[in-house]
Amino acid sequence: MFKFLVWMTLTSSLSMGINHDRKGRIKMGESNHNCDDAEWPNNYIDIGCNDFICSGPTVKGARKHTVKLDLSQPDYGAMHMCMNKKIVYNRTIPSSGDHRPLWAKYGEYAYCPPQRWLHNAEHGGIIFLYNPCLESSQIKLLRKAVKKAKVKKYVMTPYSLPRDMPIAVVAWRSVLQMNAVDVKQIVKFSKKRYNKGPESTNKEGQYTFGYRKSLDSYIADLNQIFGIEFC
Helix, strand or coil: CHHHHHHHHHHHHHHCCCCECCCCCECCCCCECCCECCCCCHHHHHCCHHHCCCCCCCECCCCCCCEEEECCCCCCCCCECCCCCCCCCCCCCCCCCCECCCCECCEEECCCCHHHHHHHHHCCCEEEEECCCECHHHHHHHHHHHHHHCCCCEEEEECCCCCCCCEEEEECCEEEEECCCCHHHHHHHHHHHCCCCCCCCCCCCCECCCECCCHHHHHHHHHHHHCCCCC
16 A cells, blocks of 8 residues: 555645655655645745744843753654645654755755755754744854854754743754854754754755745745734
8 A cells, every 4th residue: 555655645746746755755855846846935844933033031141051961862754745745743853854955055044944944954953943032142152152163064044942042953863052143052963963964965945935035035025925013
């Protein structure tokens, strides 16, 4: 029965011009309007306004640093899912799992959804996350840590992290959480886990919505695309 369902899925995909890799997954890096072209408005399914809009008081970095490190999270697979399929993760901070065929262009975002940056992590990239209410001085310090880590393949974005642990660094199946930016710990983790994903391509990503944009500009773009107040 399972093989029949896989065959039906492949047959349906091929009829829409969707190619597959040797593992039977939708082929990564190929833009296809019937699956994933990283274009709007199809991307709305991955947008969670709570991930990038602050809905409470400013989160300040703790004076006494607390760090939580997990280098062996479960492997939840790495299937490529088209944009019409909703992807839900069973962990607050996913470090493996299903994602979109097209990954994000490396760099900083007003917001980049996990369905994109998780694919970057699969390629050995490092993901830098921060609570959207985090104070600006901590965000600036996080940027400093990113620069000091000297990792070319990275994504930095706000994300709905707990207020008591408002910073996280993600690599494939590894997560570092902290209550304040600790540059030394971030650099150490990043260098140790960089390029350790199951896929090692250095190709640039194709998803760019929110890339190097201010939050206000990003929200304005969302509102214009949908003709409503999206968030």
